[in-house]
Every structure is written in C-alpha cells, then in structure tokens.
Amino acid sequence: MAAYILRRLVQSALILLGVSFITFVLLYVLPADPVRQIAGRSATAATVESIRQQLGLDQPFFVQYANYLLNLVQGDFGRSYLQKTEVAELIASRLPATLLLLVAAIGCELLIGLPLGIVAALNRGKAVDNSLMLTSFLTVSAPQFVVALLLLFVFAVKLGWFPIGGYGTFAHLVLPALTLGILGSGWYSRIMRSSMIDVLRADFIRTARAKGLGRSKVILGHALPNAILPIIAMIGIDIGLFMSGIVVVESVFGWPGIGQLAWQAIQRVDIPIIMGVTLVSAFGIVIGNLIADLISPLIDPRIKLR
Amino acid sequence: MADASISPEPLVAPENGPSVLRRLAQRKLALLGLLIILICVGGAVFARWIAPLDPYEQFFDGLTIEGAPLPPNATFWFGTDLLGRDLFSRILYGAQTSLVIGLVANGAALLIGTIVGVTAGYFRGVVGAVLMRFTDLMMAFPALLLAICLAAIFSPSLWIVAMVIAFVNWVQTARVIFTQTSSLAERDYIAAEKTLGAGHGRILFMHILPHLIPTLIVWGTLGISTTVLLEATLSFLGIGVQPPIPSWGNIIFENQTYFQSAPWLVFIPGAAILLLALAFNLVGDALRDILDPTQQGRD
Numbered sequence: 372m373a374a375y376i377l378r379r380l381v382q383s384a385l386i387l388l389g390v391s392f393i394t395f396v397l398l399y400v401l402p403a404d405p406v407r408q409i410a411g412r413s414a415t416a417a418t419v420e421s422i423r424q425q426l427g428l429d430q431p432f433f434v435q436y437a438n439y440l441l442n443l444v445q446g447d448f449g450r451s452y453l454q455k456t457e458v459a460e461l462i463a464s465r466l467p468a469t470l471l472l473l474v475a476a477i478g479c480e481l482l483i484g485l486p487l488g489i490v491a492a493l494n495r496g497k498a499v500d501n502s503l504m505l506t507s508f509l510t511v512s513a514p515q516f517v518v519a520l521l522l523l524f525v526f527a528v529k530l531g532w533f534p535i536g537g538y539g540t541f542a543h544l545v546l547p548a549l550t551l552g553i554l555g556s557g558w559y560s561r562i563m564r565s566s567m568i569d570v571l572r573a574d575f576i577r578t579a580r581a582k583g584l585g586r587s588k589v590i591l592g593h594a595l596p597n598a599i600l601p602i603i604a605m606i607g608i609d610i611g612l613f614m615s616g617i618v619v620v621e622s623v624f625g626w627p628g629i630g631q632l633a634w635q636a637i638q639r640v641d642i643p644i645i646m647g648v649t650l651v652s653a654f655g656i657v658i659g660n661l662i663a664d665l666i667s668p669l670i671d672p673r674i675k676l677r
Numbered sequence: 678m679a680d681a682s683i684s685p686e687p688l689v690a691p692e693n694g695p696s697v698l699r700r701l702a703q704r705k706l707a708l709l710g711l712l713i714i715l716i717c718v719g720g721a722v723f724a725r726w727i728a729p730l731d732p733y734e735q736f737f738d739g740l741t742i743e744g745a746p747l748p749p750n751a752t753f754w755f756g757t758d759l760l761g762r763d764l765f766s767r768i769l770y771g772a773q774t775s776l777v778i779g780l781v782a783n784g785a786a787l788l789i790g791t792i793v794g795v796t797a798g799y800f801r802g803v804v805g806a807v808l809m810r811f812t813d814l815m816m817a818f819p820a821l822l823l824a825i826c827l828a829a830i831f832s833p834s835l836w837i838v839a840m841v842i843a844f845v846n847w848v849q850t851a852r853v854i855f856t857q858t859s860s861l862a863e864r865d866y867i868a869a870e871k872t873l874g875a876g877h878g879r880i881l882f883m884h885i886l887p888h889l890i891p892t893l894i895v896w897g898t899l900g901i902s903t904t905v906l907l908e909a910t911l912s913f914l915g916i917g918v919q920p921p922i923p924s925w926g927n928i929i930f931e932n933q934t935y936f937q938s939a940p941w942l943v944f945i946p947g948a949a950i951l952l953l954a955l956a957f958n959l960v961g962d963a964l965r966d967i968l969d970p971t972q973q974g975r976d
Binding site: 386387389390393397398501505508509511512513514515516517520521523524528611614615616618619622633634637638640645648649652653656657660 | 706810811813814816817818819820821822823825826827829830902906909910913914926929936937940943944947948950951954955958959962
C-alpha cells in the first residue's frame with residue numbers, strides 16, 4: 372500500500388511537471404506579444420526592450436522555464452504582467468469562491484443524479500426508465516452557457532427569485548451551482564443506474580429477498596450501499612471535469628473565482644495568470660484522480676491496487 | 678468504474694453494415710437521433726435553396742423603429758437579430774458551420790487518437806511508452822481551459838477552431854484504441870501470422886484495424902457531439918468562429934445583450950446546439966450497444 376501510494380505520488384508530480392512544461396511551451400510560442408500589450412502602441416523600441424528585460428523575456432527558453440520552475444517550487448507563481456500583483460495572491464483570493472461553487476455543484480449533481488438513477492434502475496425498461504435516460508442524455512448534450520442563460524432568464528429575469536449574477540449570499544450561489552448540477556447529474560444518474568442494475572442481479576440480493584426482507588429494506592439496506600461505490604470514485608474524476616468547466620459558468624454569472632480570473636487574463640494575454648490557473652486546475656484534476664484511485668480499494672476490497 | 682468489468686461474453690465478429698442499420702432503426706431514441714441529424718444535414722446542405730432570405734443582409738424592416746430585433750413573424754420566421762438579419766436563415770447556415778467543424782475536428786481527433794493508440798499498443802517500446810505518458814499528461818489538462826487559451830492565442834478562424842478542438846479531443850480515442858490494440862496484439866492468431874512471416878503492414882491493416890472499426894464508429898459519433906458543444910462554447914466566448922460567418926455559438930455571443938428583451942435570439946440557437954449534440958449522443962450510444970458485445974445486456 373505504502374509503495375503504491377508513493378508511486379502514484381511520484382507519477383502525479385511528474386504529470387504536473389509535464390503540464391507546466393506544455394503550458395509554458397504553448398504560451399512561449401504565443402504569437403501575441405505581451406510586452407507590446409503592456410507597453411502600449413506608442414512605446415518606443417527602447418521602452419519595449421527594457422520591459423522585455425525586466426520581465427526576463429529576453430532570456431533563452433530553457434533558462435526562463437528553469438527560473439519559472441525554481442520559483443514555482445517555492446510557491447511563487449510570478450507576477451501578473453498587467454495588475455503587478457503576485458499571481459499566487461490573486462489565485463488564493465479567488466480560490467475560496469471556486470471551491471464553494473465546486474462543493475455546491477457536486478452536491479447538486481448528487482442530489483439530482485442519484486435518485487434519478489435509482490428510480491430508473493428499479494423501473495428498468497419501463498416508460499419511467501426511458502424518459503429518465505432521455506433526460507440524462509439531454510443534460511449531457513446541453514451546452515453550459517445555454518443552461519446558464521436559461522436559468523438566468525427564467526429564475527432571475529422573469530421570476531426574480533435570484534440575483535442576475537454576483538457573489539456574496541446563498542441566493543447568488545443557487546443558479547451557478549444548479550447549472551453545473553443539472554449538467555453533471557446525467558453522468559451520475561447513468562452510472563448509478565447501471566451500478567444498481569448490476570447489484571440487483573447479485574446473489575446476496577436474492578438471499579436477502581429469499582429470507583423475506585421487505586422491498587425497501589433490500590433496496591436501501593443491501594443494494595444501495597453496494598451500488599453507490601462507483602459513485603465515490605466518480606466524484607474524484609468529476610473534480611477534473613469541474614475545473615475545466617468553471618470558465619464559462621463563472622463568466623456568465625460573474626462569479627469571482629479562478630475561472631473568471633483565467634478568462635480575464637486570457638483576454639489580456641496576461642501569461643503568468645493563465646499559467647497559474649492552468650496549473651492549479653491541473654493540480655485539482657491530478658488530486659481528484661489520485662483520491663479516486665486511493666479510495667476505491669478502501670471501500671471496495673474487490674478492486675486491487677495496481 | 679462500472680463499465681470496466683470484463684464480461685464473459687465472447688467476442689463476436691464485427692457485424693456488417695445493413696444489419697447494424699436495421700438494429701439501429703429498431704431503437705426509438707436512435708431513430709429520433711437519426712431524424713434530427715438528417716434534418717440538420719439537409720438544412721445545411723440545401724441552405725442556399727431553403728433559406729428564405731440572405732443570412733448576411735441587414736434588412737431595413739428587420740428592426741423596430743427603436744432599433745430592437747423583431748420577434749418571430751410571417752416574414753422572419755425566427756425573428757431578426759441585433760443587426761436586422763433573418764435568424765432562421767442564419768440558423769440554417771450556422772448548421773453548415775457546426776457540421777463542418779464537427780466532421781473536420783472530430784475526424785482529425787480520431788486520426789491522431791488512432792495513430793497514437795495503435796503505435797503505442799502495437800509497437801510499444803520507448804516510443805509507445807512516451808506516447809502513452811503524453812496521453813496521461815493530456816488527460817490531466819483542463820481541456821476547455823486549454824482550448825480557450827489556444828483559441829484566444831491564435832487569431833480564431835474556422836480551421837484554427839477545428840484544429841484546437843482536435844488537439845484537445847484526441848486523448849480519449851487514443852486511450853481506448855491503445856487498450857484494444859494491446860489486447861489484440863497479444864492474441865494467438867497475431868502470433869501465428871507473425872510466425873508465417875507476415876509484416877507489420879499486413880498485420881496492422883488486415884488484422885488489427887478491422888477490429889478497431891466498431892470502436893472508431895462509436896467514438897466518432899459520440900465525439901461529434903463533444904465537438905459541436907466545444908465549438909459552440911468557444912464561439913459563445915467570442916474566440917471561435919468569427920462573425921459575420923454564422924455559427925450557433927456566435928449568434929448567441931453577438932446577441933447576448935438582447936438576452937432579456939429578445940430571448941429567442943439566445944434560445945433558438947441554443948436549442949439547435951442541444952438537439953444536434955443530443956442526436957449524435959443518442960445514435961452513438963445505440964451504436965455502442967449494437968457494436969460492442971461486451972456492453973450487451975448492460976443497459
């Protein structure tokens with residue numbers, strides 16, 4: 372077990388190193404020149420050159436990368452080109468909002484997805500099952516921004532129940548979390564359904580029924596705890612999907628998390644911020660996968676560590 | 678996950694085309710999907726003849742006296758957009774954009790994924806190991822964020838958008854193809870072929886690739902759905918297909934400011950994106966059930 376964890380940790384570190392390298396390469400070959408952006412159109416060649424030197428952008432590629440890595444290990448993500456603030460500070464100040472949204476969104480996904488999956492499994496092949504599965508296809512096929520705008524239109528513009536956007540109160544959280552929750556619920560309901568169907572076929576369920584247990588006891592007491600196992604691993608993977616999707620949702624709702632930070636930085640070619648957010652997101656994905664891999668064998672001994 | 682367990686059913690030979698189509702037609706949801714795809718392809722191909730009005734023309738009577746877009750009416754079936762252009766015609770031409778990107782980007786992603794997966798699964802060695810580590814690495818990338826970065830960095834055009842999407846979407850295909858190829862490569866009949874002196878080319882094209890075709894069909898179909906959504910998202914952010922070329926995503930991007938007073942400008946193209954993505958998901962899922970024997974009886 373210890374050896375396995377160590378190996379997975381080393382692997383994760385290597386993946387993060389790779390991600391940092393690729394992001395650096397992509398942004399280094401960037402055709403848009405950040406120095407021009409900072410200096411403005413009227414800047415003289417000398418000014419441009421001095422800014423370039425100041426930012427260390429005149430050094431060879433590998434020297435720049437090595438410097439970047441060296442700082443990174445010390446928790447220094449560099450400074451924003453335009454805002455002159457430490458990127459680490461910017462990200463740290465925005466991270467709580469994103470994490471809050473993450474927890475709320477995954478909560479919504481589970482609250483919507485799991486019951487639907489269970490109901491579908493118990494009514495397998497019937498009209499309820501088919502319509503629930505069509506619903507799950509719909510949620511998987513819906514573009515985030517359309518769902519976000521639809522919820523905004525109905526619940527904020529027409530009904531006025533929730534604010535149009537922003538941050539601060541519980542009411543602000545509902546629509547963004549619900550958007551992500553509706554979209555993610557499709558995956559959970561499908562996994563829950565097929566897992567439940569598998570478990571309901573198992574011998575121990577037949578035994579439970581044979582010894583005369585009631586239907587609700589068999590389902591809630593015996594089937595559910597076993598069927599829910601794959602969901603737990605799924606949550607880890609979901610963190611990764613979430614990290615990828617926050618840019619759109621945070622922009623539409625004006626949610627001040629790292630997704631919005633990234634989007635603003637992308638528009639201004641503020642490379643240190645883009646790199647920082649990409650690395651933090653990749654970190655989230657790697658941690659999520661690691662948790663999924665480490666927890667699965669603990670809760671289900673049939674899964675062996677590889 | 679749930680689908681990872683190995684089922685005891687034996688591998689059956691890939692089915693031939695007509696029988697797959699017949700079985701597809703027996704499923705209501707798949708038929709619904711096929712119908713939507715057919716309408717969409719028809720609309721895109723014949724847009725020039727179907728479209729009642731020029732999608733680029735800004736009609737003088739296409740705006741109210743105050744300059745606001747018109748709601749759906751007899752002349753403008755889906756209403757007009759912020760510049761007084763006919764939304765119905767723009768939606769029809771937008772279908773062309775979605776389908777072209779869907780096919781090109783997804784085709785490129787499938788090609789890259791197959792080359793990487795087959796190389797790593799069949800030849801293995803150092804190159805294979807490096808390729809698969811690179812694939813692992815790409816899995817840890819926040820895909821949408823990466824696509825947004827790339828699209829914003831390169832000045833966006835139809836083809837750049839397609840390439841960006843291909844660049845972030847090949848990863849899943851590569852993993853699936855790798856797993857399949859490496860298990861195929863260990864079969865006895867491949868060893869027998871080798872003993873008989875068959876070269877790599879013969880083994881790859883006669884014995885490995887034909888077995889991968891069902892998987893490629895399934896992933897190709899499901900992938901179009903992902904691609905359509907990704908293109909729409911990039912265009913919605915203003916870094917995808919650029920106006921005046923109509924794309925369902927950039928129609929929403931352009932008209933976002935009128936979203937409260939003229940919701941049809943957001944929700945008609947939004948529904949179009951949803952329906953097309955849904956259609957490819959429905960057909961892809963049915964194909965997976967039909968073509969992949971290990972999935973049979975699971976759903």
